[in-house]
Amino acid sequence: MTSSIMDFFGGIRLFSELAPDELNDLLRAMRPAEIEAGHTVFHQGDPADSAYVVQEGHLEVLLIDDGKELFVATLGPGDIFGELALLGSDIRSATIRAKSQCALFRIDQSEFDFLRRNLRPAAFKLIRTIAMTLCVRVRQTNQQITHFVAESERTETTERIEKPLVEAEKIETGTTGRFFSRLSFWKNR
């Protein structure tokens, strides 16, 4: 590996804890990949079998919901994506599309598993750093859920009190409504 590539990876936070020989282990498992502007690296729902590091260019992260595209984030040089494929995730959770011509490094799950099976420290240091980002996501999700649990509890308590009243009202207007429509039916005859 050339020293400029070593420097590039050494500057990425995800790889910053690796010693040079460990970094080399990972680099040997990587393959360069080019992608044209507007092209998709993978689609949400695709089988997940590799992770990518962005060397050059920019890409967008999109969530597809009900056929609509929801923009989530932009990725640039030094960013990693698809890394959960290295940790047993089998389906892509988002779509990644190139905004410009991109130079990427691709690491296949099978190559990474080879490092894992051989207990290479590089693999586990990377896993540890990815796990730290997972913890951040778990904590964010936890806050979101706490908020929703509290909010839905409040709504349901209000509903329990108000619902019987609303239901009673509906039944009354319902009957009256039907009575009048029957009246007009007879009138129109």
Added chain:
Amino acid sequence: MSALSNMLRRIALFGDLSEAELETLQKFARVHRCDAYQTLFDEGDPSPSCYVILDGKIEVYLGLPNGRQERVAVLGSGALVGHMALIDNQPRSATCKAGVRQVRLLELVREDFDRLFWDNSSFAFKIIDRLARDLVERLRSTNDRLREAKRGDRRTHGGFRAAAEALHGPSRLDEASDDLSPDTIEVVLPTLEERIRRRRKD
């Protein structure tokens, strides 16, 4: 293989450890007891260690903004408690209390674990791998539930509770392991505690 190693290997987290790695585990794990109804840790507490339940039940509570605590999960034998402590150094994300009887747990201290990890211990490597996979799995099932709960016009309390349970409850990693019999624990715990006592004397 000793009865102790046999028991430890039934815990999914330790399922693929070699005999030597199980020895490492026995060298630094401690046995921790949490009395009935007592708090193991509170949400927001510092998190110096992670636990694996040997026997008894741990209840997981989320603190709501109105001050009420909602129980979102119950964990049993073999389950991990507070395992993010081995990965990052952030405060506890939930409150954990013992159920109606005393709970016995294996405690793994982060400081010890980190030392092993940076010494390239294969024990620590395998544990971090399992924990990371567990987090991926939890996030995936939690997000599935969360999406489900948000779908439609009725955002039910039950839906969000199910998401909370997916995040804090027993995971697939725990499920494989809920057959630690109380008898086995009675037999092996004294061995483990004896080892710990001996180690302290050394």
